[in-house]
Amino acid sequence: MLIGDVARRSGVSARMLRHYDSLGLVRPTGRSHAGYREYSGDDIRRIFHIESLRSLGLSLREVKRALDDPDFTPSELVDDLIRQTRERIAAETELLTRLRRIDAAEPAGWEDVLQVVALLQALGAKSAGRRQRAALSSAGDVSVPVEALVEAALSETDPHVAGALRWALARSGDDGLALLARGLGSPAADVRKRAVQSIAEIPDGEATALLRDALAGPDVVVRRYAALALGARGVTDAVPTLIDMVVEGTNDVDAADALSALASQAGSADRIAAGLVGRLAPGALGAPGAAGPAARRRLAQALADIPGPTASRALADLAHDDDRAVALTATYVLGLRDER
Structure with a gap:
């Protein structure tokens, strides 16, 4: 032929x-x-x-x-081909992601495209300072697509950069909430924590709904961040978790501040005071099974800004606590309440 x-x-x-x-x-x-x-x-x-x-x-x-x-023998060559193909797919997937993000930014011209590319590269830079500047610059005339901001926020370990990224996400509105919600379901605890921290800074009704869901979730760290954010938004569902935080000494000052803010709502003060008092002890203060001295001291401090007779009676009892530090704290708090 x-x-x-x-x-x-x-x-x-x-x-x-x-x-x-x-x-x-x-x-x-x-x-x-x-x-x-x-x-x-x-x-x-x-x-x-x-x-x-x-x-x-x-x-x-x-x-x-x-x-x-x-x-x-083909096995070694085939294994090498598999490795090369995976690397090629990863590179092509990364390129596709970058192109989609550039498209999402709706660039008006090549100058805009170059700016978006520069910001995307800066978000992945080794230098924390460069990543932070990119996050702070992302709300400019040519912004970074919210998907890239969410990805960066969920993986960022530097606290200053993370704060800048959360600020940028808050300025972007609720566009990133669906992606952050996926972060709440991540198998990695650090990612779940960063997701709830980012959601907490978005002042939006949908963000509040996500925080309510997080409050009922299994991750105790996520629940705590959600409770602090919900407390600041006036959501009383956060009260039990906030009281737990006071007792356990985890962000107890912030938790007490949130309880104080919630106590200003009609009908909430008595419920919060009863919850705090109920954690002091079954029976007499200082008896076996009661909250330890450190927990009683934190509870006394938390009761300081909770109005009403329930809080006052509990503080009066704590002023006679067997632990001197607890008694002094309660006495001091009572003095402040009398001056108001």
């Missing part, structure tokens, strides 16, 4: 067949009387073998080795 016929039937161009011949991949078995290449059935089968191996990503050099070396 002449080269033109082979090209038509195999789909491999005559030019490529000549290239295969020059490389020694497929040498025609014979020549016609006029000197033209003639391919046998075995030659054509080899051509199809070459094309099959090329479809796997092998180079022509690797194809020749595979077909000509009787000791060749």
